[in-house]
Amino acid sequence: MDEPTNNPADGGSSPRRPVVAAVQLAPAQEAYSAYATHFTGCGACRDLDRTCETGTELWRAWRRESDAAGRLLRGETA
Ligand SMILES: [Zn+2]
Numbered sequence: 001m002d003e004p005t006n007n008p009a010d011g012g013s014s015p016r017r018p019v020v021a022a023v024q025l026a027p028a029q030e031a032y033s034a035y036a037t038h039f040t041g042c043g044a045c046r047d048l049d050r051t052c053e054t055g056t057e058l059w060r061a062w063r064r065e066s067d068a069a070g071r072l073l074r075g076e077t078a
Pocket of ligand 1: 038039042043044045052053054055
């Protein structure tokens with residue numbers, strides 16, 4: 001009996017692209033992604049005794065976008 005597998009043969013006609021490359025993220029998601037990507041690669045951000053201007057700005061940008069999304073969901077106008 002043939003069982004379905006997670007590895008179907010596609011003939012190699014179209015290379016698979018990462019899902020993230022085909023999806024448009026919301027501004028708050030983009031901002032969080034930028035912050036998280038920076039944070040995970042930045043020693044200053046992960047050190048409690050240091051500050052990082054870039055990390056702080058990316059954090060603030062995410063908060064701004066997140067607050068804007070919240071206002072939008074609540075039906076508030078600017
Ligand atoms: Zn940093």
